[in-house]
Amino acid sequence: MLKHILAALQQHAAAEYPRECCGLILAVGRKQVYFPCANVATEPTEEFRIAPEQYAEAEDKGQVIGIVHSHPDATSRPSPRDLAMCEATGLPWHILSWPEGDLRTITPTGETPLLGRPFVHGAWDCWQVCADWYQREWGLEFPSYTREDGWWEQAAGPSLYEQAYEAAGFYQVDRPERGDMIVMAVGRTAHPNHAGIYLGSDPRLPGEQADLYGPGPFLLHHLYGRPSEVIIYGGPWHDRARLILRHKEAR
Known part of the structure; x- marks a missing residue:
């Protein structure tokens, strides 16, 4: 300086x-x-x-x-x-x-690992880990979406996932395939407020290896206040699902 x-x-x-x-x-x-x-x-x-x-x-x-x-x-x-x-x-x-x-x-490194990143709302959060997966796996780029912490608690406020997914190139489907985004409702919320990437039976990530094995299915997500991780998608996580979204450029 x-x-x-x-x-x-x-x-x-x-x-x-x-x-x-x-x-x-x-x-x-x-x-x-x-x-x-x-x-x-x-x-x-x-x-x-x-x-x-x-x-x-x-x-x-x-x-x-x-x-x-x-x-x-x-x-x-x-x-x-x-x-x-x-x-x-x-x-x-x-x-x-x-x-x-x-x-x-x-200085920026240019590529933050998908796994183990700390939670920082608006920068390293559930949407960003999804966006980074799409960029690294499929080369998709998304604009920077401004999002205020706690937006999901306001019944009269915006429902960001529900209102923005079509403009971002997603459409609803009934059954998930690898690469679909699962939008969930976690905690006390007026709107679906959490998302992850459905990985199916293959927990591998671009340039990384999740420490999970077995039949799956698996989900990459970043829960509020926790490091990003890959989990088994089932039980309570399946019950929290509200939208299954597929991008128009899904591969």
């Missing part, structure tokens, strides 16, 4: 302490500049969020080449959410511990 950007970041972190500060590094012509942002997170001492309109304002000024935030009274070690969002944005993330002053940079 260039010295003038580090100095601007340190000044920002001190001004926002004990809240997390956040900002963007922009390439403006041949120069790099620090663009400080307001932290609009609900709990700004624990996390940060940059408003979309402020991100758009930064993009009008230059190319975003890095995302920056501070960890007040904590180390610069990235949290699971930091790692997940670094992958989601495809940009380097710079983390400054404050007031300690340690700076750490993490």
